[in-house]
Amino acid sequence: MSTIKEVAERAGVSVTTVSRTLNNRGYISQSMRERIQRAMDELNYQPNEIARSLSFQHTRMIGVLVPDSVNPFFSEVIDYLARNLTVRGYKMLLYVASGTGDTAPDYVAMLRSNQVDGIIVALRSQLIESEIRDLPVVSFETLQTGRIPTVLCDNLQGGRLAAQELLDTGCIHPLMVGGRHATQNIPAFERFNGYREAIAAAGLEPRVHEINEDEWERDYRIPAHQALEHYPDTDGIFCTSDVIASYVMQEVLRLGKRVPEDVRIVGFNDVQLPYLSAIPMTSVHQPLDRMCATAVDCLLAQINGEEYHSDLLFPVELTRRASTRGYHDEVLP
Amino acid sequence: MSTIKEVAERAGVSVTTVSRTLNNRGYISQSMRERIQRAMDELNYQPNEIARSLSFQHTRMIGVLVPDSVNPFFSEVIDYLARNLTVRGYKMLLYVASGTGDTAPDYVAMLRSNQVDGIIVALRSQLIESEIRDLPVVSFETLQTGRIPTVLCDNLQGGRLAAQELLDTGCIHPLMVGGRHATQNIPAFERFNGYREAIAAAGLEPRVHEINEDEWERDYRIPAHQALEHYPDTDGIFCTSDVIASYVMQEVLRLGKRVPEDVRIVGFNDVQLPYLSAIPMTSVHQPLDRMCATAVDCLLAQINGEEYHSDLLFPVELTRRASTRGYHDEVLP
Secondary structure, three states: OOOHHHHHHHHOOOHHHHHHHHHOOOOOOHHHHHHHHHHHHHHOOOHHHHHHHHHOOOOOEEEEEEOOOOOHHHHHHHHHHHHHHHHOOOEEEEEEOOOOOOOHHHHHHHHHHOOOOEEEEOOOOOOOHHHHOOOOEEEEOOOOOOOOOEEEEOHHHHHHHHHHHHHHOOOOOEEEEEEEOOOOOOHHHHHHHHHHHHHHHOOOOOEEEEEEHHHHOOOOHHHHHHHHHHOOOOOEEEEOOHHHHHHHHHHHHHOOOOOOOOOEEEEEEOOOHHHHOOOOOEEEEOOHHHHHHHHHHHHHHHHOOOOOOOOOEEOOEEEOOHHHHOHHHOOOO | OOOHHHHHHHHOOOHHHHHHHHOOOOOOOHHHHHHHHHHHHHHOOOHHHHHHHHHOOOOOEEEEEEOOOOOHHHHHHHHHHHHHHHHOOOEEEEEEOOOOOOOHHHHHHHHHHOOOOEEEEOOOOOOOHHHHOOOOEEEEOOOOOOOOOEEEEOHHHHHHHHHHHHHHOOOOOEEEEEEEOOOOOOHHHHHHHHHHHHHHHOOOOOEEEEEEHHHHOOOOHHHHHHHHHHOOOOOEEEEOOHHHHHHHHHHHHHOOOOOOOOOEEEEEEOOOHHHHOOOOOEEEEOOHHHHHHHHHHHHHHHHOOOOOOOOOEEOOEEEOOHHHHOHHHOOOO
């Protein structure tokens, strides 16, 4: 880690001038500012971190790291986090990692230099312990290093509930279409285990068709087509996300089959897509509102040096809709 | 506007102590900080604004104001703005106004105190000229005061294209289902005019069913039901958003009608929902990628004191899918 003295030497100015620049004291010319900025960049010097540790100042800004703001799951997470932070008097500095090629350590460095009081991370990549140091962090549905609290839903139970719904509605050739990532720190993997366990317990074959989500860039028409081609007798499908389930439903209808009469479909997350779907979709519901409130509470407790003992694992429920039960249960609100 | 002297007087401390607190210089006790903060709050004093105008420092933070991060239109806007800002070395301070009860002036004040270099506003409410003062601002698909540049799509042409698609696919009883807001600064109103004009030019009756979007809190099942009940002979529907179109398609299928054989459906925005729809949906496409890049370019030009002359009005196109054309045109990518 560079020191303010090294920055001053490289920029050819006094330590006082660097300090005045960092603290916005007095007039510093634009060219001087740029010279000092260049020296700081070259030395990878992070000024605000120092200023912060000197002054103990809280900025009341929270960094939020998401891989994607377009996926309905993350857009709902952003919404709930924003509301909870606003109510608590905090603001959200949002980083969307999609397509930028940045890694998690890059983001942590950027957030540090913006003096955030803490971060909530929902990125797939691992944070580096040495980057985080004393920064308060809460992880959201991704497994980070041991000391970072992680807010999770009960993914294992979700897989079981989805399988049970297919069994309860009479499926005898159920299929699971599941998204996989190259990285292994996604607790959603547990959905596979819950599904396999419940289907095997019913004496049926736990068929699974895996989609490499990183390969398909959010357009799962081809993998949905391949899954149905490979298992043509399928009469019920559990998909590990509502996005995948939407493409699967599209493909089932395109093949001239009926939902739910010929094929029952269950999604996961229960955010937007299931109730906006042309045929309303049964889905495993995560209590995202409470999960986000808890993530914020847990982070603010760390920031304020308080103990936090509430449970970070949330139960899931199945929301039954027309894609497994038909329209007869549907009533307008 | 209060002065630092007034703050010092109210807090019963010296101007130097207030200044040291504002600039994070030296040690200030927590109780002293709180006393000064209280005085600043009572006087509505905005310290960073002063520090900023003194130092000409750029924070490379841009405030982004959206009414909602869950609606796919705004989640895509957030995504594109985030990418464009990241590429240009800027960060996004995101404010989601939904459900917080805050007004646009509140947000501008908050953003000012966080020293953003400028803001991009997609809120429905009007910004107040006196609040904005010299802050660089770009408006996105909302009409703000005269001097604020506004990035828009050609909503009038969008209404015409949608009407023409219904006419081209043989509709003789077309209907428009349109969202209305209490506020009048949404250029999307032009979609009504484009539709009416094209339908009347074809010698048909321009039926319009209006939905008060503020009343229904994003669940349009009842208004969709009412529209179809009121116009039972409808054979084609243009909806002013993909969200409304999704609920309308759901209701059409629930009534046992076929899409597109019995009822053709056209949405607007062409973000996520149309290609995730169980029956892929024809929609008026806004070039959100280019619109967001332009909003960022235009804002950074203001920040850097440069002229900006590129066009801020973007043409729209119709993306034809199964909801008007059936599956025969669909090929997997």
